Amino acid sequence: MFRRLLLLQVVVTAMLGFVGAAVAADHSNSLEVAAKVDASLLAELPSDAAKPMQKIGDEEFLRRAFLDIIGHIPSPEEVTAFTLNPASDKRAKTVEKLLADERFGENWGRYYRDVIMYRKTEDRAEIVSGQLEDYLKKEFNTNASWAKVATEMVTATGDGTENGACALIIAQQGQPEEVVSEVSRIFLGVQIQCAQCHDHPTDRWKREQFHELAAFFPRTASRLILTPDRRDISVVAQDTFMFRGRPGMANRRFVGTAEHYMSDLKNPTDKGKLMTPVFFATGDKLPLGTKDADRRGSLAKWMTEQENPYFAKAFVNRLWSELNGEGFYEPVDDIGPDRACTAPKTLEYLAKEFGKTNYDIKWLFRTITATSLYNAPSAPRRNPDQAPMQNNVAQRLRGDQLFDNLLNALGVSEPQPPGGMGARGGLYGRRFTPRGNFNTVFGYDPSERRDEVAGSIPQALVFMNGANVNAGIRASGRTALAKMMSQIKDDQALVTEIYLRVLAREPSGKEMSTCLAYVKKVDNRNEAFEDLQWSLINSTEFLHRK
Amino acid sequence: MSLHLQSNITISRRGLVRRRDFLRLVTAGAAAGGLVSWQDVMAESAPLLRKQGMACILLWMQGGPSQFDTFSPKPGHANGGETKAIATSATGVEISENLPHTAKVMDKVALIRSMNSKEGAHPRASFLMHTGYLPTASVKYPTLGSIVAHEIGDHQFDLPSFVRIGGRGPGQTDTAGLLGVDFDPFAMQTQEVGRLPQNTALTTTDPRYLRRLGLLKDLEADYASSGGKQEVADHQKVYAKAASMVRSPKMSGFDLSKEPQKMQDLYGSTPFGKSCLLARRLVETGVTFVEVSLGNWDTHQDNAERTKDLCGQFDQPYAALLTDLAERGILDKTLVIWTGEFGRTPRINPRAGRDHYPRAFNMTLAGGGVKGGQVIGKTDSGGDSVTDRPVGISDLFQTICHSLHIDPTKENMSSIGRPIKIVDGGAVVKEVF
Numbered sequence: 016m017f018r019r020l021l022l023l024q025v026v027v028t029a030m031l032g033f034v035g036a037a038v039a040a041d042h043s044n045s046l047e048v049a050a051k052v053d054a055s056l057l058a059e060l061p062s063d064a065a066k067p068m069q070k071i072g073d074e075e076f077l078r079r080a081f082l083d084i085i086g087h088i089p090s091p092e093e094v095t096a097f098t099l100n101p102a103s104d105k106r107a108k109t110v111e112k113l114l115a116d117e118r119f120g121e122n123w124g125r126y127y128r129d130v131i132m133y134r135k136t137e138d139r140a141e142i143v144s145g146q147l148e149d150y151l152k153k154e155f156n157t158n159a160s161w162a163k164v165a166t167e168m169v170t171a172t173g174d175g176t177e178n179g180a181c182a183l184i185i186a187q188q189g190q191p192e193e194v195v196s197e198v199s200r201i202f203l204g205v206q207i208q209c210a211q212c213h214d215h216p217t218d219r220w221k222r223e224q225f226h227e228l229a230a231f232f233p234r235t236a237s238r239l240i241l242t243p244d245r246r247d248i249s250v251v252a253q254d255t256f257m258f259r260g261r262p263g264m265a266n267r268r269f270v271g272t273a274e275h276y277m278s279d280l281k282n283p284t285d286k287g288k289l290m291t292p293v294f295f296a297t298g299d300k301l302p303l304g305t306k307d308a309d310r311r312g313s314l315a316k317w318m319t320e321q322e323n324p325y326f327a328k329a330f331v332n333r334l335w336s337e338l339n340g341e342g343f344y345e346p347v348d349d350i351g352p353d354r355a356c357t358a359p360k361t362l363e364y365l366a367k368e369f370g371k372t373n374y375d376i377k378w379l380f381r382t383i384t385a386t387s388l389y390n391a392p393s394a395p396r397r398n399p400d401q402a403p404m405q406n407n408v409a410q411r412l413r414g415d416q417l418f419d420n421l422l423n424a425l426g427v428s429e430p431q432p433p434g435g436m437g438a439r440g441g442l443y444g445r446r447f448t449p450r451g452n453f454n455t456v457f458g459y460d461p462s463e464r465r466d467e468v469a470g471s472i473p474q475a476l477v478f479m480n481g482a483n484v485n486a487g488i489r490a491s492g493r494t495a496l497a498k499m500m501s502q503i504k505d506d507q508a509l510v511t512e513i514y515l516r517v518l519a520r521e522p523s524g525k526e527m528s529t530c531l532a533y534v535k536k537v538d539n540r541n542e543a544f545e546d547l548q549w550s551l552i553n554s555t556e557f558l559h560r561k
Numbered sequence: 562m563s564l565h566l567q568s569n570i571t572i573s574r575r576g577l578v579r580r581r582d583f584l585r586l587v588t589a590g591a592a593a594g595g596l597v598s599w600q601d602v603m604a605e606s607a608p609l610l611r612k613q614g615m616a617c618i619l620l621w622m623q624g625g626p627s628q629f630d631t632f633s634p635k636p637g638h639a640n641g642g643e644t645k646a647i648a649t650s651a652t653g654v655e656i657s658e659n660l661p662h663t664a665k666v667m668d669k670v671a672l673i674r675s676m677n678s679k680e681g682a683h684p685r686a687s688f689l690m691h692t693g694y695l696p697t698a699s700v701k702y703p704t705l706g707s708i709v710a711h712e713i714g715d716h717q718f719d720l721p722s723f724v725r726i727g728g729r730g731p732g733q734t735d736t737a738g739l740l741g742v743d744f745d746p747f748a749m750q751t752q753e754v755g756r757l758p759q760n761t762a763l764t765t766t767d768p769r770y771l772r773r774l775g776l777l778k779d780l781e782a783d784y785a786s787s788g789g790k791q792e793v794a795d796h797q798k799v800y801a802k803a804a805s806m807v808r809s810p811k812m813s814g815f816d817l818s819k820e821p822q823k824m825q826d827l828y829g830s831t832p833f834g835k836s837c838l839l840a841r842r843l844v845e846t847g848v849t850f851v852e853v854s855l856g857n858w859d860t861h862q863d864n865a866e867r868t869k870d871l872c873g874q875f876d877q878p879y880a881a882l883l884t885d886l887a888e889r890g891i892l893d894k895t896l897v898i899w900t901g902e903f904g905r906t907p908r909i910n911p912r913a914g915r916d917h918y919p920r921a922f923n924m925t926l927a928g929g930g931v932k933g934g935q936v937i938g939k940t941d942s943g944g945d946s947v948t949d950r951p952v953g954i955s956d957l958f959q960t961i962c963h964s965l966h967i968d969p970t971k972e973n974m975s976s977i978g979r980p981i982k983i984v985d986g987g988a989v990v991k992e993v994f
Contacts, residue, residue, distance in 0.1 A: 134698035134699075135698075136684075136685070136688075136696035136697060136698060137684050137685075137696075138684040139684060186698075187698060193697065193698050196697075196698050196699055197698050200698070200699070206699065206977055208697070208698070208699045209699075209977075209979065346976060346977065349977055392788065393787070393788045393789075394788040395788055395789065395790060395791045395792065396791070406788070409788065409789060409792060462976075463976055464976070467741075467976070469741060469742050469743065469795070469799075470742075470795065470796060470799040471742040471743070471745065471799065472721065472747070472799065472802060472803045472806060473745075473747065473748075473760070474799070475799050475800050475802075475803035476759075476760035476761060476803055476807070477760055479760070479800070479803060479804070479807075480760045480761065480762065480763065480764055480807065481760050482760075482764070485764040485765075523783050525782070525783060526780060526783055529776075529779050529780060530780075533776055533779075537772070542769070546769070546772065546773045546776055547776065549773055549777075550773060550776045550777040550780050551780070553777050553800070554777060554780060554781060554784065554796075555781055555784055555785075555789055555792050555793045555796040555797075556781075556784045556789065558796070559789070559792060561788075561789070
C-alpha cells in the first residue's frame with residue numbers, strides 16, 4: 016500500500032509540473048470545436064427549433080465580450096475602431112486581446128472569489144478574501160489549468176493571508192462535511208451534501224457516500240490566529256494525535272481528528288461509524304490511517320482525471336451558462352446524474368475536448384465565444400414551454416462589473432478609502448473600500464440562477480440619490496460631463512458621446528429624438544444633459560449584459 | 562405598488578414552478594394590454610395590512626452578555642462575583658443591581674434563565690440565534706427579521722418591513738437568504754440614527770426628480786422592445802417603489818426631532834437609546850421588524866466593570882421602550898426580544914473576565930402577548946448547568962412564532978428546491994403566554 020501511495024504522490028507532483036509546462040501549449044482548434052458544438056446543438060434541439068441563428072451587430076458583440084471577459088465596457092474609441100474594422104476575424108482577434116488583458120484574471124478571480132465566499136459559514140473568512148482574489152487573478156492570467164487550481168484548493172495548507180488557495184477550506188471553518196460539500200459543488204457540480212443527514216429521496220447518493228467523501232478531510236482544520244500583532248486563519252493538517260478526537264468536538268476544529276465518523280442520528284452522543292475515504296464519482300478508495308497529504312492529494316488527482324465524468328462538465332456548464340445565459344443544467348452547480356440536461360451530447364463533446372486540452376481555461380473562452388449562440392441576439396429568458404438555447408440571454412451585471420461600469424461612465428478612477436487601501440494591512444481591508452461597500456449592496460452569489468437575482472430598493476437608492484453618483488453627473492466642475500459639454504457644442508454629437516460612454520453604443524433614431532426634445536423642453540443645457548446622464552446610468556440596460 | 566417582486570414560489574424541478582416561469586405562464590396566458598405583474602396576481606390574496614398588526618423589536622447584544630451580571634445574579638456564590646441582586650416590580654424576581662430602570666418594568670418581562678445551546682463561537686452562535694439553524698454552505702437560512710417581514714409584513718407598505726440598526730456590518734451572513742432580497746434588512750449605521758438614512762434624501766427638487774424619472778422611462782422603451790421587456794418591467798417596479806419610498810410622508814418615521822424633548826429624555830441620549838426610540842417610531846409607522854444592536858459584550862477581561870458599563874447603556878432605553886409601548890397601547894402587539902448569542906462562563910478567569918458559555922444563559926421576552934413578571938427555568942447554585950425547564954434555540958423560535966402568529970411549520974424553498982421549515986423542531990414554551 017505504501018508503495019502505491021508513494022507512487023501516487025509522484026504522479027500528483029509530476030502532474031503539477033506538467034501543468035506548468037502546458038501553459039504555453041497551443042490549442043488552436045477552438046473554431047473547429049465551436050463549429051462542431053453548433054452542429055451538435057442543432058441536432059439535439061427539437062426539430063422545430065433547429066434553424067440557423069441570427070448574428071448580433073458589432074456594437075452589441077463588443078460590449079458583451081468586454082463585459083464577459085474583462086468585466087468592463089469598451090471605451091467610445093474602442094467601439095468606433097471595432098465597428099469600422101473590416102477584418103472578418105475581428106471578433107476572434109478581440110477575444111484574444113481581451114484574454115491577454117490583466118483585467119481578465121481580475122474579473123474571473125472576483126467571480127470565483129464570490130462563488131466561494133458567498134457560501135462561507137464563517138464571517139471572519141472575509142479576512143482571506145482579498146488574498147483569494149489575488150491568487151485567482153494570477154491563475155487566470157497565467158492560464159493555469161483548471162485542474163491545477165482545483166488541486167491547489169483541495170490540498171492547500173498555510174496562512175490564508177499568504178496562500179489564497181486556502182480560502183475554500185477556511186470559508187467552511189475546516190469542517191470536513193462543509194468542505195467536501197463545497198468541493199463537490201464547485202468542482203464537480205454535484206450537490207452531495209443533501210445526503211449529509213439522510214439518503215436523498217431523488218438522488219442516488221447514500222448518506223454513507225457523503226461521509227466517505229468527508230473522510231478525505233478529517234485531519235485538516237482551520238485555525239484562527241489572534242495575537243496582538245497578527246490576525247489570520249490557517250489551514251493546518253496533522254497526522255499525529257495526542258488523544259483521539261471525540262464527538263462534540265466538531266465545532267471547534269482547531270485541530271483535526273485522525274479519522275472521520277458518521278454520526279448516529281438516533282444517538283447523537285455516540286461516536287458514530289468510522290468511515291473509510293472513498294470517492295463516490297470513481298469508486299477509488301484509501302485505507303484508514305492514510306496521511307492527510309495523501310488523502311487530499313489522491314482526492315485532487317481522482318477528481319481531475321479525465322475519467323471522472325463530472326470535473327470538466329462542471330466547469331464547461333458554468334462557463335457556458337455565464338457566457339450564453341442558459342446552462343445545460345440549472346442551477347450551474349447541480350449537474351448530478353439524476354438531473355435533466357438540455358443537450359447532453361453537446362455538453363459531453365465540449366467537456367471531452369476541454370479535457371483533452373488539460374483543462375485550458377482560455378481555450379474554453381475562445382471556443383464558447385466562437386459558437387453561434389454566443390453571437391446570437393439577446394432575448395429574455397425563455398418560457399419553460401419554449402425551445403432552449405435559441406438566444407443569448409441577458410444577465411444582470413455582478414457588483415464588481417457594475418462598479419467599474421459606473422466609474423467608467425462618470426470618468427473617474429477608483430476611489431480609495433480614507434487612509435489608503437490597506438490591502439494587506441487592514442484585517443477587512445478590501446471589504447471596507449468603496450468597491451467593497453458597493454459590492455455589499457450590489458453583489459450576489461453567482462451560483463444562483465441568474466433570473467432569480469432581483470434588484471433591490473437600496474440598489475435603486477444608490478443610483479438615484481447617491482451622493483457620489485449625483486456629484487459625478489454634474490455639468491460643472493471637473494466632471495467628465497463638464498469636459499464633454501465644453502468640448503462638444505452640438506447637442507446631437509453630445510448625446511451620441513454620452514451614449515457611447517455610458518452604454519458603449521450609439522443612440523437609436525428614436526432615442527436621439529427623445530433626447531433632443533427633452534433638451535429643448537428643459538431649456539437649460541446643463542440641467543438637461545445632467546438628467547440624460549442620470550437616466551442612462553439608472554437604466555435597465557446599464558445594469559445588464561445583453 | 563408593492564416592494565415585493567418575489568414570492569416564495571421559487572421552486573424547481575421537483576414538480577413545482579419557479580417564480581419567473583410562473584410569471585411568464587401567467588403573462589403568456591393573459592390578454593393583451595401590458596404585463597400582468599406578479600404582485601397583481603399576488604395582491605388578490607395578500608392581506609393589505611401588517612398581519613394582525615403584530616411587530617417585533619430585537620435588541621441584539623452582540624458578543625454574549627454575562628448572565629451573572631444582567632438578569633441572573635448569583636450573589637453569595639463564588640461564581641457570582643461582586644454583583645448584587647436587587648428586587649424588581651415582579652414579586653420574587655431579582656435581577657442584577659446594574660439594571661435599576663429595568664427592575665421597575667420586570668412585571669412586563671418574561672425572563673428565561675435556562676437557555677442553552679452547543680455553539681460557543683461568535684459567528685456560528687450568532688447565526689443560530691438569528692435563524693434557528695446552523696450555517697451551511699448549501700442553504701441560506703433567512704434571519705428572523707426577514708422571516709417575520711416575509712410572513713406578516715405589509716407587502717404594500719411604503720417603507721422597508723425590516724430595518725436593522727447597527728450590527729456587524731459587511732460580511733454578516735444572516736440575511737434574507739433564500740427568501741430573496743426583498744426581505745433583506747434595510748441596514749442603517751448607528752451614527753445615521755435620527756436623520757434620514759443614506760441615499761434617501763432627494764438630490765434635486767421634486768419636480769426635476771419626477772422629470773428625470775419620466776425621461777428614464779421614455780429612454781427604456783428601445784431596450785424593452787429589443788428583448789428586455791421583462792427586465793425593464795422589473796427594474797421600473799423597483800424604481801417606482803424606491804421613488805415612492807423616498808417621497809413618502811412616512812419617511813418622517815426616521816426623524817427623531819419630531820419626538821418631544823420629554824420622550825427623547827426618557828430614552829436617553831446614548832446611541833442605543835436613540836436607536837430604541839427610532840425602533841418604536843418605526844414600528845408605530847408600520848415597520849414590522851426592527852433589529853437594534855449593542856456590541857462589545859465579549860468581556861474576556863474585566864467582565865464586571867465592562868458589563869456594568871454596557872448595562873448602563875441599555876438599562877434606561879430598555880425600560881423606556883417597554884413603558885412607552887405600553888402607554889401607547891401597542892406593547893401587546895409588539896414582541897420585544899433581548900438576547901445575545903450565548904452567555905458567559907460561571908468561573909471568572911485570571912483576567913477578571915468571563916469566557917463564552919452556551920450551556921446556560923438568559924434572555925428576555927416582553928410584549929406580544931407575553932405574560933410578564935415571571936421567570937422560566939433555573940440553573941444550579943453556581944450557574945453551571947440548567948436544572949429546570951431547559952429552553953433550546955428551536956423552542957425559542959417556536960415561541961417567537963407563536964407570539965407573532967407565524968406558522969413555524971411553513972416551508973420555504975432553498976435554491977435547489979429543498980423545502981426548509983421556518984423552525985425545525987422544538988416546542989412553544991407555553992408558560993411564556
